[in-house]
Amino acid sequence: MAQPPSGRKRSPQGEPPARALPSAEEDRRHSSLDPETPQTRSPAYRLGFADPDFLLRDELRPSRLQLEYLKPEILQRDRGITNTVVMFGSARIPAPENAAAFLAEAEQAAARNPGDQPALERARAARALVEKGRFYDEARRLAQMISGSLDPPAGSGSCRSPHGPYRVVVVTGGGPGIMEAANRGAYDVGAESVGLNIVLPFEQRPNAYITPHLCFNFHYFALRKLHFMMRAVALVVFPGGFGTLDELFEVLTLIQTRKIKPIPVLLFGQDYWERIINFPALVEEGVINRSDLEIFSYVETAESAWAILEPALKAYARRR
Numbered sequence: 001m002a003q004p005p006s007g008r009k010r011s012p013q014g015e016p017p018a019r020a021l022p023s024a025e026e027d028r029r030h031s032s033l034d035p036e037t038p039q040t041r042s043p044a045y046r047l048g049f050a051d052p053d054f055l056l057r058d059e060l061r062p063s064r065l066q067l068e069y070l071k072p073e074i075l076q077r078d079r080g081i082t083n084t085v086v087m088f089g090s091a092r093i094p095a096p097e098n099a100a101a102f103l104a105e106a107e108q109a110a111a112r113n114p115g116d117q118p119a120l121e122r123a124r125a126a127r128a129l130v131e132k133g134r135f136y137d138e139a140r141r142l143a144q145m146i147s148g149s150l151d152p153p154a155g156s157g158s159c160r161s162p163h164g165p166y167r168v169v170v171v172t173g174g175g176p177g178i179m180e181a182a183n184r185g186a187y188d189v190g191a192e193s194v195g196l197n198i199v200l201p202f203e204q205r206p207n208a209y210i211t212p213h214l215c216f217n218f219h220y221f222a223l224r225k226l227h228f229m230m231r232a233v234a235l236v237v238f239p240g241g242f243g244t245l246d247e248l249f250e251v252l253t254l255i256q257t258r259k260i261k262p263i264p265v266l267l268f269g270q271d272y273w274e275r276i277i278n279f280p281a282l283v284e285e286g287v288i289n290r291s292d293l294e295i296f297s298y299v300e301t302a303e304s305a306w307a308i309l310e311p312a313l314k315a316y317a318r319r320r
Contacts, residue, residue: 024047024049027047028047028049028050031046031047031050064219064220065220065223068218068219068220068223069223069226069227071216072196072216072227073227073230075213075214075216076194076214076231079192079213079214080167081169081192081194081214081231082167082231083166083167083168083169083231083233083313083316084168084169084170084171084194084231084232084233085146085168085169085170085171085232085233085234085235085236085309085313086171086172086228086229086232086234086235086236087139087142087143087170087171087172087178087179087182087236087237087238088172088173088178088179088235088236088237088238088240088243088244088247088248089135089139089177089178089179089181089182089237089238089239089240089244089268090129090132090177090178090238090239090240090241090244091173091175091176091177091178091179091240091243092129092176092177092241093129093132093133093135093136093177093178093238093239094129094130094133094136094177095136095180095181096133096136096137099130099133102126102129102130103126103127103130105126106119106122106123106125106126106127107123107126107127109122109123110122110123132239132269132272135178135181135238135239135268135269136177136178136180136181137181138238138268138300138301138302138305139178139181139182139185139236139238139268139302140181140182140184140185140188141185141302142182142185142236142302142305142306142309143170143181143182143183143184143185143186143188143193144185144186144188144189145185145302145306145309145310146166146168146170146185146186146306146309146313147168147169147170147185147186147189147191147193148165148189148190148191165317166313166314166316166317167317168233168313168316168317169186169191169192169193169194169231170182170183170185170186170191170193170194171193171194171195171196171228171231171232172193172194172195172196172210173195173196173197173198173224173243173247174194174195174196174197174198174206174207174210174215174216175195175197175205175206175207176205176207178238178239178240179195179207180207180208180209183195183207183209183210184207184209186209186211187209187211192211192214193209193210193211193214194210194211194214194215194216195207195210195211195214195215195216196216196218196224196227196228197215197216197217197218198217198218198219198221198224199217199218199219225247225250228247229250229251229254229260232251232263233263233264233312233313233316234263234264234265234266234309234312234313235248235251235263235264235265235266236266236268236305236309237265237266237267237268238268238269239268239269239272239273245277248265248267251263251265252265252292252295252296255295256288256292256295262295263312264297264308264309264312265295265296265297266296266297266298266299266305266308266309267296267297267298267299268298268299268300268305269298269300270298270300273298279293280293
């Protein structure tokens with residue numbers, strides 16, 4: 001008779017035999033049944049892995065780093081996620097259905113306080129963000145394409161596989177704005193998507209469209225960025241600020257230095273990127289090669305992005 005993958009013989013009912021050693025969960029439960037005494041009430045008596053105060057000590061940082069690597073790794077592996085398309089962009093670009101109210105609030109505040117320079121600046125910023133609203137729509141539509149449908153019907157459930165026909169999953173930073181749009185596009189077609197959130201004092205909260213069992217939260221930026229790249233077969237970047245630039249330049253550096261194999265890097269909105277980053281000047285100053293400008297491509301629409309991505313995704317699917 002064939003043995004199970006673990007090599008252990010199974011019982012006649014098909015269940016693996018009882019393990020000789022108790023599991024960590026069993027010992028945690030047993031420990032909670034101990035009679036209350038000054039000794040059992042002491043924090044020293046708690047099992048190390050079940051003691052949150054101990055795990056938060058500075059000396060446990062290496063263990064916390066390992067846990068922050070392992071938890072998303074194991075849970076994504078459990079779901080069969082091996083290839084991802086990472087989508088970055090500003091958390092501040094409002095969804096189209098919220099844009100009018102967002103702008104009106106800022107302009108009304110400025111009108112009430114015409115001498116208030118910060119209020120005027122907020123109104124100007126609100127107008128600029130609303131003008132970028134088309135990128136929310138493009139991110140949502142591209143995520144629909146990646147996740148399994150070029151023309152999805154209303155609602156979810158149209159995608160035959162939770163990972164789409166190419167077994168590729170959309171990954172975002174998990175917050176609002178462009179990140180929400182990408183998770184929302186996957187949700188539209190009934191596909192799973194990942195959100196890699198991070199604890200911040202403002203702006204960051206999980207959007208409602210992330211697949212709940214794939215919604216992660218990080219303390220360390222470094223581990224979060226590692227998980228962005230571990231399974232990435234493409235990077236799509238929309239207009240954004242410091243966080244978006246940080247993530248973009250991380251990937252450009254990895255490709256330029258050949259720390260990773262080249263993958264498609266698509267920048268949405270050529271006018272935006274050429275205004276805020278003078279890539280040709282870096283060539284003229286001799287600090288990058290002209291060939292480094294070929295690491296990325298500019299795109300304007302979901303359709304133009306898909307024309308580049310689809311052949312790459314097909315190639316990855318053939319290798320599986």
